[in-house]
Amino acid sequence: MNRPSPLVSRIPPLRSPAPARKPEAAGRGTGTDDAFAGMLQAELARRAPGALQFSRHAQERLAAAGRTITPDQIAAVEAAVEKAAAKGARESLVLMPDLALVVNVRNRTVITAVDEARMREQVFTNIDSAVIVDGG
Secondary structure, X not given: OOOOOHHHHHOOOOXXXXXXXXXXXXXOOXXXXXXXXXXXXXXXXXXXXXXXXXXXXXXXXXXXXXXXXXXXXXXXXXXXXXXXXXOOOOEEEEEEOXXXXXXXXXXXXXXXXXXXXXXXXXXXXXXXXXXXXXXX
């Protein structure tokens, strides 16, 4: 007589786990953040190919700090990225008087942004160069 093992009868049947849900990012979905991101994307889309771009993370950091970047500041960062590229840099810290940006030089993409209030508390890693921008 083949009886099932008592251990086997206690194991519940296997079920597929429920799909994991991603938590919503803090601050997303507010009108101000969406408006800023929309204006920034429109400005970047208007610019020439190969121009400076901002990652979603960088956009969110700027919006959270209530910062906007002027066309003059963008031009200054683009010039800084060109200088870094000429020296063979890959990931560069661009220091402005009240803002620090980590930029992927090859892709011309701002990866993250740190405003003046938080700049002194930060350690910047995974960079191989720094460019200091006057004014802006």
